[in-house]
Amino acid sequence: MNPVIETVWVAIWLMLPAYITNASAAFFGGKTPIDRGVLWRKNRLLGNGKTYEGLLTGFSCGFCAGIFQQLLGYIKMPSFGPFPSFLLTLFCLSAGAMLGDLLGSFIKRRAGLKRGAPLPLVDQLDFVGGAWLLLFLFAREWFIDTFSAEIIITVVIITPLLHLLTNYIGFKMGRKGVPW
Numbered sequence: 001m002n003p004v005i006e007t008v009w010v011a012i013w014l015m016l017p018a019y020i021t022n023a024s025a026a027f028f029g030g031k032t033p034i035d036r037g038v039l040w041r042k043n044r045l046l047g048n049g050k051t052y053e054g055l056l057t058g059f060s061c062g063f064c065a066g067i068f069q070q071l072l073g074y075i076k077m078p079s080f081g082p083f084p085s086f087l088l089t090l091f092c093l094s095a096g097a098m099l100g101d102l103l104g105s106f107i108k109r110r111a112g113l114k115r116g117a118p119l120p121l122v123d124q125l126d127f128v129g130g131a132w133l134l135l136f137l138f139a140r141e142w143f144i145d146t147f148s149a150e151i152i153i154t155v156v157i158i159t160p161l162l163h164l165l166t167n168y169i170g171f172k173m174g175r176k177g178v179p180w
């Protein structure tokens with residue numbers, strides 16, 4: 001396989017549990033705001049776009065997708081680690097994605113941006129940052145062994161592109177109010 005295509009493919013494979021977490025939260029959405037309407041300095045703490053239902057469906061879908069990927073061990077793709085530590089890796093990828101997304105919204109509200117207002121790079125990469133933070137804290141060995149500089153750079157480049165594409169699809173499906 002062409003080495004560039006292979007790197008992109010591996011990067012997508014490794015980040016897929018985080019991607020699916022983020023996409024499922026948006027797809028299923030929810031009603032119960034995590035911040036319960038609380039304000040901080042006249043702005044919502046997180047806003048109505050961050051719900052408990054989104055958090056739980058996002059985490060569950062991403063985690064299950066990762067288990068499924070791990071079971072496909074016979075196809076030559078990098079693994080999330082040996083049993084049982086791959087469970088921790090997958091937890092970091094999906095819970096970290098949700099955490100990063102919450103932090104992104106927290107930052108946006110502090111900047112006075114309303115729910116859904118665009119904040120380039122934060123919107124597209126907050127969940128990646130959250131996933132990498134938890135991996136670095138709790139699955140460091142696997143993270144450092146698996147995520148080469150090449151893979152990290154690839155993820156930073158392709159994630160915003162994939163994010164824009166999926167958000168556009170979500171917008172067209174009527175699941176998202178704005179196409180970003």
Ligand code: CTP
Pocket residue numbers: 025026027028029030031046047048049050051052053054055098101104105108114115116117180
């Ligand atoms: N979502 C949710 N719960 C979460 C995360 C996301 O219900 N924990 C759903 C919401 O319906 C949200 C949608 O997924 O509107 C898209 O997520 P995102 O783009 O991160 O939220 P925005 O609505 O753009 O809000 P923000 O400005 O806070 O990013």
Ligand code: MG
Pocket residue numbers: 101104105123126
């Ligand atoms: Mg967001």
